[in-house]
Amino acid sequence: MDQAEKLRQLVNIKNGKNYKFRVITVSSGKGGVGKTNLVINLASSLKKRGMKVAVLDADFGMANVDILYGINAEYSIYDILHNNKEINEVMVLTDDGIVVIPGGSGIKELSELDADMRKKLIKEFEKLHDIDILLVDTGAGMSSTVLNFIEVADVVVIVTNSEPTALTDAYSLIKVVLKGNINSNINVVINRARNIKDARDTFDKLKRTVDAFIGREIKYLGYIPDDQKVGQAVREQKPFIITYPRCEASICIHKISSELLGKSSSQKSSSMKDYFSRLLRIMGR
Template sequence: MSDQADKLREIINDLKKQQLTKQLSTENVLEKRKCRVITVTSGKGGVGKTNISVNLALNLSKMGYRVVILDADLGLANIDILFGISPHYTLLDVINNNKTIFDILSDGPMNVKFISGGSGIEEMVHLEKWQLEALIEKVASLDKVADIIIVDTGAGISENVISFVLAADEIILVTTPEPTSIMDAYALVKTVSLKDRDKIIQLVVNRADNEKEAISVMNKLTLAAEAFLGVKLKQLGYVLYDTNVVKAVKRQEPFILSYPKSLVSRQLNEIAHKLMQVDQNSMKRSSGIKGFFRKLANLNNA
């Protein structure tokens, strides 16, 4: 009986060790996993950048990803308007009012969450080093609850916008077929390339009249960037002009919820799927939200 009891204890101990090893391995993977931070930007205002950000986020959530939007448009924060939701707190409350990052997360449709940056982003520049480190540690908690963080920036090539673009792992550049929009998009690519030639910039053409026009704009920008800047843009896709988008904005509802079967919703869905078709090396290069805010702080204090 003693031998049988010893054998039983040995088996139980082995099972416990295996369980502990598996648990530690899982915790290690979770600790190392970092979310993808994708900045959505444009060279010119009024091109539908925020609409792309919101509807892209919803599509990604529908695909099973945990998505958070950071509204970093300092001048015209519109995420809350498109969602029809007023956030109670902003990033400034994390800095000044001892709120956690989870306190300021607002619930949007389809499990998408969003954060209003507000004046908290500008305030980062004036923080003491210890305050900045405390903020970064608080924000880092998002890496555990999000797979993708979409940062909706302001438009143009101001210092603030370029800082957000340079801090992100990936960039989605939105333009329309208007000549001024194309030129401003090129100017943004040029500004970024002078500071970081290795940035992944993915191009979306919005409000094109037809497929031929959209492809023509993508090809022109791609060829110009490669020929004159030595930058290879990735063509992520296009969204044709659709009156349903305007109707949805008036209803303060994302168009993929108002008109899920419309052409514009199908095209955004294609863009979302293409965005997620990335190689493993791209995933490994992700620095997560903690890395994003650290880079942003370094750029702002340079």
């Protein structure tokens, strides 16, 4: 896509035209590499660009989207399934207007739902018909749940840092996803980079390995520097992009979000309802 086309798309997006529902799933091989921080800050950046954004916390092992937002998530998808809660009671709206959907232990049940339960869940998600972008924060690793979330995503973002362990685990996840033809739209974010060159070098290393051993392509989406403001924002339980909008990490997040919006992607689901129907179908197979 050339620069002019990218700009046209961005203008269309601003005017609320021509933008289709899109699902971005953020995963990693290793835990603790920065998925949740990327998700919540990206959500705020996309929101600033005029999108209606929802975040699904699908990391049932270490769900902490609510902690990083400093919000109180009382219920989760589990309560829709078992305690007759409705989506508007489960979701929490952040100060800057992001819809947070805690998955809780409901996530690991998604593969075992009977037809009635599925219908119930889909009916609740249908109520979120005005969402433009769903960001899914998955757990680390290669559980079948994570792979299912990757399969139904329009865009997959894999986060890693430059440590050999994180890179090896990122490679293993990418290998499973590409070799299994689970999703071909793999985009990588290098977190905690020393600088842009360090980030590119780390990505190039990963890309060369994927190319040599799998013969497939992965794309560079951007980087986030190692920035002490990130840790500070975590302690203050607010996205750094809001409390420290001019820090280097925030500028890099804005770059990543404009890169994501400029991307043409194969859009798989037309709406939240459609997305959840597909997800549950895939999980139940």
